[in-house]
Amino acid sequence: MRPFQYLRPKTVGEAVTMAADHPDAQYIAGGTNLIDLMKRGITSPSTLIDINHLPLKKIEHRYDRTRIGALALNSDVAQHKLVTRRQPLLAEALLAGASGQIRNMATVGGNLLQRTRCSYFYDVAMPCNKRNPGSGCSAEGGINRTHAIFFNANEKPSCIAVHASDMCVALTALDTDVVIAGPNGERTLPFKDFHRLSTQQPELDTYLAPGELVTAIEVQDNAFTEHHHYLKVRDRASYAFALVAVAAALQMDGGKIWEARVALGGVAHKPWRYWAVELMLRGNAPSEKLFREVAEHEMRSAKAGEYNAYKINLTANAMVAALKTAAGIS
Template sequence: MNQFNYIRPSKQQAAIDAVAKDGNAKFIAGGTNLVDLMKRGVMAPQKLVDINRLPLTKIERQGNALRIGALALNSTVADDRQVRERQPLLVQAINAGASAQLRNMATTGGNMLQRTRCPYFYDTAMPCNKREPGTGCGALEGINRMHAIFGFSDKCIAVHPSDMSVALVALDATVLVSGPKGDRRIPFTDLHRLPGDAPEKDTTLEPGELITAVDVPDGPFTKHVSYYKVRERASYAFALVSAAAALDLDGTTIKSARLAFGSVAHKPWRLTAAEQMLVGKPATEETFRQAAAVAMQGAKAFKHNEYKLKLAPNTLIQALKTAAAA
C-alpha cells in the first residue's frame, strides 16, 4: 500500500476544506469500500479525511421527511423504528446488501458512493476508463456477464452496485450536500451519472462536497413494497439484477407506483414510464407483465449478459407480485 496522511477533524468545515484544497484527498467513513480499493492499488489517495467525528449519525423527522445522517450505519438505519414503519422498502434494500458485519461498518453516505464492482476496474493489469481515463474499456469485448443493459457508453459498461440506492431513487429521496461553495440539495436521481465520455466521474458531486444526510419523503408506500434481488449466492453477493417496487393500492386498483432496477446501469435505474403505465390498472400479473415490457424498452445486451434481458423483467414482475401481496 502507498503511504498516505490521515486526519480526523471534528469540524465539518475543516473536513470539507481538507478535501477541497487537495485533489489527492478523500473522505473516509466506514472504509469498507475505500480501504479495499487502496489495498488493491485501484485508488491511491495521499490523504484520508476521516469524517467519523462529525455529528452526522442522527435519524430524525424533518418536515414531511425522515432525515438520515450520512454517518448513520446501514444496520442502524435498517433497525430504526421510524424507518421500519415509514420506509419498509429501504429496510429491505439495505438488508439485502453485503453481510451483517459489513452493514455494521458501512455508512449511508459511503454506501451511495461505493464504486463499481466491474472486474476490469478492480484489475489494475487491465484497461479501464473509469480507473485510468483513456486506457479503454476491457469489459466491452471482454467478460461482460455482470454489466449494463441501459445507459452505457463505448467508454464504460459498468453498473452501480448499491442496493440501498435502488430504494432511495424509487422513493424520491434527496441528498443533502455541503461543500466549498455552500450547501445544496440533489434529487437522488441526479446524484449518480451515466458514463458518457467521462466514466471516471461516478456522481455529480463537486470536489470537496460532503454528503451530510439524505431526506426520504413520507409517502403511501408503507405496506405494499418489495426489494427483490437476484444473485448467485443467497447472501453476501452483489445483485445480478434487482428491482424495487412500491405500490399504493385502493382495493386491487393501483393508485400510484414507484419502481427502479439495480445492477442494470451506471446508476440506480428509475422506471418512471412503467410507473405511469400502472396508474389506474388492476394489480394483476398481466398488468405487471405490461409494466415490465415498458421498463425494458431501450435495453441492449452484450455478448455475455443477454440473460439480463429476460432476468430483469422477470425480477420486476416478481417484485410487483410480492409487493401487491404484502
Template sequence: MKPFQYLRPSKLKAAIEMVSGDPQARYIAGGTNLIDLMKRGIVAPEKLVDINHLPLKKIEYKTGVLRIGALALNSEVAAHETVLQKHPLLAQALDSGASGQLRNMATVGGNILQKTRCTYFYDTALPCNKREPESGCSALEGINRLHAIFGTETENPAKTCIAVHPSDMCVALAALDADVLLSGPGGERRIKIADLHRLPGANPELDTNLERGELITAVEIRDNAFARNSHYLKVRDRASYAFAIVSVAAALDIDNGQIRSARLAMGGVAHKPWRLIAAEKSLEGQPVTESSFRKAAEVAMVGARGFGQNDFKLKLAPNAIVQALLTAAGIE
C-alpha cells in the same frame, strides 16, 4: 499501499476545507470500499480525512420527513423503528446488501458513493475507461455477465463503460425519490438521488455530479403511501454477500384494487440506480393484476441492450419486475 497523511477534524467546515483544497485528499468513514481500492492500488490518496467525529449520525423524523445522517450505519438504519414503519423498502434493501459485519461498518454516505465492483476496474493490468479514461473497456469483449443493459450509449466508443452501480440501498432510495443533502466549499445544496449518480457518457471515470470537496451530510425521504405495498427483490448468485445480478425496488399505492401510483427502480442493470419512470406511469390507474405488471415490465425494457454474456438479463429483468410487483401487491 503508499504512505498517507491522516487527519481527524471535529468540525464540518474544517473537513471540507481539508479536502476541497487538496486534489490528493479523500474523505473516509467506514472505509469498507475505499480501503479495498487503496490496497489494490486503484486509488492512492496522499491525505485521508476521517469524518467519523462529525455530527452526522442522527436518524430523526420531523413533520413528514425522515432524515438520515450520512454517518448512520447501514445496520442501524435497517433496524430503525421509523424506517421499518414508514419506509420498509429501504430496510429490505439494506438487509440484502453485503454481510452483517460490513453493514455494521458501512455508512449511508459511503454506500451511496461506493465504486463499481467490475472486475476489470479492479484489475490494473487490463484496460478500463473508468480507471484510466480512453484506455478501453475490457468488459465489452470480455466477461460481462454482470454488466449493464441500460444507459450504455456513448458518442465515443473509446469511452464506453458498461459497469454497474453496486448499491442495493440506492435502488430503494431512487424508488422512494429521496433527496441527498450536500455541504461543500460553495455552501449547502440538495439534489435528488436520481440526479446524483451519472451515466458514463463522455466521462466514465466520474460516478456522481458531486463537486470537488462536497460531502454528503444526510438523506431525506418524505412521507408516502407505499409502506403497505412495497418489496425489494434481489436476484444474485448466492443467498448472502453477493452483488445483484438484477434487483428491483417496487412500491404501490393501491386503492380498491386499482393502482393510484407506483414506484420502480432497478439495480445491477446500469451505471447508476435505474428509475423506471415510464413503467411507473403505465401502472397508474391500472388494476392490480399480473397482466398490468407484465405490460409495465415491457415498457421498462425499452432501450435495453445486452453485450453477449449478459443477454440473459433481457429476460431476467422483466420477470424480476413482475415478481417484485406481485409480491408488493400481496399476490403470490
C-alpha cells in the same frame, strides 16, 4: 499501499476546508470500499480525512421527511423504528445488501459513493475507462456477464459497469434528496441527479464537486408503507452483488394502483428508475398480465452484450415477481 497523511476534523466546515487544502484528499468513514481500492492501487490519495467523529449519525423525522445522517451505519438504519415504519422499502434493501459484518461498518454516505465491483476495474493490468479514462473498456469485448443492459439512448457508453448498491436502488424509487456541504455552503441535490451515466467522464460516479461532503439524505413521506418489495437476484443467497434487483412500491386504493415506483439495480451504470412503467401502472387493477406487459415493454430498450443477454428475461421476470409481491397477489 502508498503512505498517506491522516487528518481528523472536528466539524463539517473544518473537513471541507481540509479537502480544499488537499485536492487529492478523500474522506473516510467505514472504509469498507475505500480501503480495498487503496490496497489494490486503484486509488492512492495523499491524504485521508477521517470524518467518523462528526455529528452526522442522527436519524430523525423532520416535517414531511425522514432525515438520515451520512455517518449512520447501514445496520442501524435498517433496524431503526422510524425507518421500518415510514420507509420500509429502504430497510428491506439495506438488509439485502452485503453481509452483516459489513453492514455494521458501512455508512449511508459511503454506500452512496461506493465504486463499481466490475472485475476489470479491479484488475489494474487491464484497460478500464473508469480507472484510466481513454484506455478502453475491457468488459465490452470480455466476460460481461454481470454488466449493464441499459444506457443513455443518445450516446455510446464508455463504461458498461453497473452500480453496486442496493440501498441506492430503493432511494431511487423513493423521493430522496442528498444534503451536501461544500466550500460554497450547503446544497441539496435530488437523488435522481446524484449519480452519473457513463457516456462522459466515466471516472466520475456522481455530480459531487471536488471537496464536497455528503452530510445526510432526506426521504419524503409516502404512501408505500403497505405495498412494497425489494427483490434481489444473485448467484448465491449469501453475500453477493445483484445480477438484477427490483425496488417496487405501490399505493393501492379501491383495488387499483394510484401511484407506483419501480427502480432497478444491477442493470445500468447508476440505479435505474422506470418512469414509463410507473405511468403505465397508474389507475389499473394489479394483475400478473398487467405487470408482464409493462415489464416486457420496458425491455425493448435493453441492449445486451455477448454474455449478459440472459439479463433481459431475468429483469422482466424479476419485475413481475416484485410487483406481484408488492401488490399482494399470488
